[in-house]
Amino acid sequence: MNSDNNILVKLNNAGFRQNNKWLVEDVSLQVEKGKIVTLIGPNGSGKSTTAKIALGIYKNIEGSIEKNTNKIGYVPQKISIDWTLPLRVKDFMVLTENINDDQINEALLLTGVMHLKNKNLGNLSGGEFQRVLLSRAISKKPELLVLDEPVQGVDYTGEIALYALIKKISDTLNCGILLISHDLHTVMTATDHVVCLNGHVCCSGSPTDVAKNSEYKTLFGEQASQILSVYEHKHDHEHSDEGRIKKN
Structure with missing residues (x-):
């Protein structure tokens, strides 16, 4: 909580x-400890200004x-x-x-x-x-x-x-x-x-929720939303500090 x-x-x-x-x-918006x-x-769109x-x-x-x-x-x-x-x-x-x-x-x-x-x-x-x-x-x-x-x-x-x-x-x-x-999809995890x-808050929430939002799709295109879905589903591995996939 x-x-x-x-x-x-x-x-x-x-x-x-x-x-x-x-x-x-x-x-x-708010930023909490550890989040x-x-x-x-x-x-x-105002990101740096914010x-x-x-x-x-x-x-x-x-x-x-x-x-x-x-x-x-x-x-x-x-x-x-x-x-x-x-x-x-x-x-x-x-x-x-x-x-x-x-x-x-x-x-x-x-x-x-x-x-x-x-x-x-x-x-x-x-x-x-x-x-x-x-x-x-x-x-x-x-x-x-x-x-x-x-x-x-x-x-x-x-x-x-x-x-x-x-x-x-x-x-x-x-x-x-x-x-x-x-x-968005590279920061998913x-x-x-x-x-x-986009000058104001278009939408907010979890990465998945935002990707499904119609305003997000309008800004970034339907393809961006689909990429995120693929990324979320397939990103079941870890990367080393150098970016290589860690082997179990």
Whole structure:
């Protein structure tokens, strides 16, 4: 049974207007400890705006927000890095965070990239870099983790492995996660609740319920709903951290 004590952040009919245009409006959702809430929707649907409302970045909002934690980790959709700089992973981890070596090691171990600690950031693959970003975000063991498209630049197999890792982080740290994704069926096994946005909440519920919703089908097509059904039915195996199927 859910308890109000478990609610980390709650949006009540929240919206944000900029230059006389609504970026998103009338969004209600909540993220609880140990739960993953996924925002999906087409480009420009308000996913990143909603995440920034939850983070408290946008102050002048419509509606209201209730936040019950200040221990928050964040992986933004875009991050600017001068890849010519000889910056090692361990240097990147402490650029803007006051964390010690034990915290760095623990975070890198959890995300499976401890072996990259002394590697130059510019030599990492897309999947490795995303894992380092996750490591940096969880280094202080946040209660709330906000992830904006955390699998970009990663192939399909890598996406599945990263979503499995995100689920592992949620379980290990018992943190709530607000996750933005472009694709519902790849997060099928790693999310508890889905909110589908298109400037407002089109539908919400379990991944299966959302996939059957007529508004979801209108946005993503009947084929997307069928793909999810196939994925749900056939995904009866586990993946290793590298994305390979584990053998029994």
